[in-house]
Amino acid sequence: MKRILSVLLVLILILGMTGCGQAQTPESTDEQTSEVKDGTYEGTGVGRGGNIVVELTISNGKISDINVKEHHETSGLSDAMDIMKSDMIATNSIDVDSVSGATITSAGFRTAVKDAFAKTGADSSALVSTGTVEREKRESEYTADVIVVGAGGAGLSAAITAADNGADVIVLEKMPMPGGNTLISGGEYAAPGNWIQVKEGIEDSTEQFYNDILAGGDYENDPSLVRILAENALDGANWLKDYIGMEFEDNMLFFGGHSVERSLVPKNASGYEMISKLTAKLNEKNIPLHKNTAATELIQNQDGKVTGVKAQYGDQTITYNANKAVIMATGGFGANLDMRVKYNKDMDDSILSTNTVGSTGDGITMAEKIGAQLVDMGFIQTYPTCDTQSGSLLYVGDVRMEGRSILVNKEGHRFVEELERRDVISNAVIEQTGGVSYMFWDESAMKDSGLAVTHEAEYNGLILRKQLVKADTIGEAADFFDIDAAELKKTVEKYNQYAKDGKDLEFNKRGELVPFGEGPYYIMVSKPSVHHTMGGLKINTDANVMGTNGEVIDGLFAAGEVTGDIHGTNRLGSDAIADITVFGRIAGQNASK
Ligand SMILES: Cc1cc2nc3c(=O)[nH]c(=O)nc-3n(C[C@H](O)[C@H](O)[C@H](O)COP(=O)(O)OP(=O)(O)OC[C@H]3O[C@@H](n4cnc5c(N)ncnc54)[C@H](O)[C@@H]3O)c2cc1C
Structure with missing residues (x-):
């Protein structure tokens, strides 16, 4: 008994000399513990726009909250931090997937959380993972009147218009966030006769715009498509402003190749204004947006009519049936190096790209497989x-x-x-x-x-x-x-x-x-x-996709950068946002008939 007591006394003395508190707040990583002390810790990482500062809260030894105190990331891309935050809390782990399309923001956010966690004094093994992120459950088959593939500006404009015409619609988006190139764009919109031109007394006309687009594209454009774009650009801008609720600045920009200043600038000169307002309208109309869902192939019936699309959602293959039509709005292929070089050998890896990682030309590849005509594929800006x-x-x-x-x-x-x-x-x-x-x-x-x-x-x-x-x-x-x-x-x-x-x-x-x-x-x-791919699917003025023999492919429409022949050899600045709005609306209207 005496022996046990003396051992206990020695232990108490040793513990007293060491100090219990010190073990939980070590100064070097050599002294890390395997338990996480509850509290709030601050950490910093560097994102695309500068420092990302977070406050990590640990409660009962687990990640309970992550508050982003400071960041300078582009609106829209910053949503990546919300996605990672909820994954980190759900799994009690910092090692969750980065958000594709927002790699630098994701890396900066993770570094900030790691930095904060290091201040707990615990090593990372102290965070016991609570499993994998639960994906939203999906059926193996869905049916709607219209299936829209791609949630950029063209796809969202098409979806809203189709719904306004009485169709029920589902939108598929392969990335975790909607927006595509439209989101990271300046959102500038060429509109002849617009309200700022009127106020400033600048003379312009659809004819002048039509001529500028043709000249800018070295007359390689399809004049009938250019005519539709020129004649509907102003109506599209008014639709965005008055119906979608997009706000515009009071100034315009003078883009190269235009004969007159006619380019409207959205609020904060960012495509976020367009995407955030279009997605708000989508939600208001209860149009489902299936994110993380990549369309992989078009489905046709025995008559060749497009009746749906197959898509991949994680490991799950889903069939989306379209009672009326599929609208392809998957954007261009500026981020697909193989495809760039296949069609224009000068566009090799010595040239970087302005595009989001989702711009891989999927819609072009899928439609080509069922006989769609491709046009102007070598014209890459x-x-x-x-x-x-x-x-x-x-x-x-x-x-x-x-x-x-x-x-x-x-x-x-x-x-x-x-x-x-x-x-x-x-x-x-x-x-x-x-x-x-x-x-x-x-x-x-x-x-x-x-x-x-x-x-x-x-x-x-x-x-x-x-x-x-x-x-x-x-x-x-x-x-x-x-x-x-x-x-x-x-x-x-x-x-x-x-x-x-x-x-x-x-x-x-x-x-x-x-x-x-x-x-x-x-x-x-x-x-x-590399910025814009002018080539893509050949469409007619009703946004029907055309086959290699010049026939309409029944049930398939396309709009936006996935299409070709509108801008010829070279797209003028601010013409794309007008294009995706005009043809997005036309595709939505006709697909819902
Ligand atoms: C940095 C930048 C700035 C720009 N600024 C301007 C500007 O100020 N004015 C202007 O007129 N133009 C501008 N442009 C060009 C313009 O933004 C694009 O041409 C236009 O936004 C394309 O719209 P979209 O809807 O066709 O494609 P996107 O907006 O790219 O949308 C396509 C969507 O489809 C998704 N998708 C792709 N494949 C699949 C699949 N298999 N399944 C499901 N979803 C899929 C993509 O992830 C993406 O979200 C800019 C472009 C960039 C890159």
């Missing part, structure tokens, strides 16, 4: 001013579309008209030293455009990654990128003289020429990325 590291389109560079910047090369010279067509500028950039261009603008352009505020996260990220410099003098800005400073100063002086004289003698830049004034000055480096 690059966007001239993209991030040299990620390929993303740089919205801060929209200062160019405000007519307030010039593009120069390493030698400090302008080399192209800054409001030229995208393909012309891209081709010119590729010819310059290092295959990059440097966009130059001044403080008043920065302030007037408001772009450093609207796209604050992108702006800060570019500065951090040394892709954009703000400097007090032209020389200092030029030196940052090793541009010939003396030549750049001469170029700016020359441009200012052109502005004074009202004529750009070198490149005949369209629009009003505004001279550069006081510093600070800005220079941003960029290069072209």
Whole structure:
């Protein structure tokens, strides 16, 4: 007994010297424990737009809440954090799947949660997983009047219109979130005769728009489809504003290749405005949206009529029967390297892409298998001013579309008209030293455009990654990128003289020429990325998909970037959002008949 007591006494003394609290809050990972202490811990990770700061709450040894205190991710893509958060809480694990289409946001969020968890002092084995994420249960077969494949702008416009015409509709989306390229787009919309043009007294007409689209596409477009787009663009914009509830800014942008300023800008210059309002309408109309559901093949009856689609939902194969029709709205193939190279060998892996990962041309492949006609597949557009590291389109560079910047090369010279067509500028950039261009603008352009505020996260990220410099003098800005400073100063002086004289003698830049004034000055480096695939399924003016013999494929409609022959060799900026709205609505209307 005496022996037992003395052993206990020694143990008590040792524990007293060590201090119980210290074991739970170790300073180094060597001292990690296998138990998680309840409490709230803060952690930081880096997402697409900068820091993501989270507060992780542990209750009863388990993850009970994750509060995102700070983030600068694009609206819509930030939903990825909500998806991961609920998976982490459901499984009591940090190692849940990333959200496809939002890889950088997912990685930043996970790092932030891991950082917070490290502060518990426990090692990760202390989190006992409570199983896998429960997927929403699905039947093996569904039937609706109209099945829409793809929940981007075209698919959602089609679905809402079909429902408004009395059809019951199901929308399939292969990604965890709706939106596709429309979500990450600027959402700018070309509409001749729009309310801002009227207010500002800018003359425009459907005929002028029609001619611009044809000229922009080198007359390789189908004039009958262009006519439909030109004549219905304004009605589509009004539908989005008045019926869908989309809000627009008070200014317009002047996109290259247009003969007049006619491009509407949605709230915050982001496609999120369009997608969030379209999905709100979808919900209001109780149209089911089956996410994480990838259509894989079209189903036909013995007469060749399309009667549905097979889709994959995890391991489950689901049959979706369409009483009336299937609408293909799966977007383009800018993110499918094999397909790009198959149709245009110049579009290889040396060129990055602005597109979401879901833009893999699935609808084109599925429809081709049942005899659909493909058109213009080799016409792939690059966007001239993209991030040299990620390929993303740089919205801060929209200062160019405000007519307030010039593009120069390493030698400090302008080399192209800054409001030229995208393909012309891209081709010119590729010819310059290092295959990059440097966009130059001044403080008043920065302030007037408001772009450093609207796209604050992108702006800060570019500065951090040394892709954009703000400097007090032209020389200092030029030196940052090793541009010939003396030549750049001469170029700016020359441009200012052109502005004074009202004529750009070198490149005949369209629009009003505004001279550069006081510093600070800005220079941003960029290069072209694959942006838009003009080719796709051949449709007629009713949005029916055509077969290789020129016949209509019964029961199959298509709208949006999945189609071809509308933009010819080259799509003009802001024409796609008009296109997907106009043809989305036409497809919805006709599919519901
Ligand atoms: C960064 C960027 C900026 C842009 N800015 C503008 C702009 O300001 N103005 C303009 O006019 N154009 C712009 N564009 C072009 C324009 O956004 C697109 O052409 C347009 O949004 C395409 O719309 P969509 O509905 O056809 O396709 P998407 O919006 O891409 O939608 C297609 C959807 O289908 C889903 N899908 C694909 N395959 C399947 C399958 N097998 N099963 C189920 N679902 C599937 C995809 O995941 C996606 O959600 C921009 C493009 C990008 C990339």
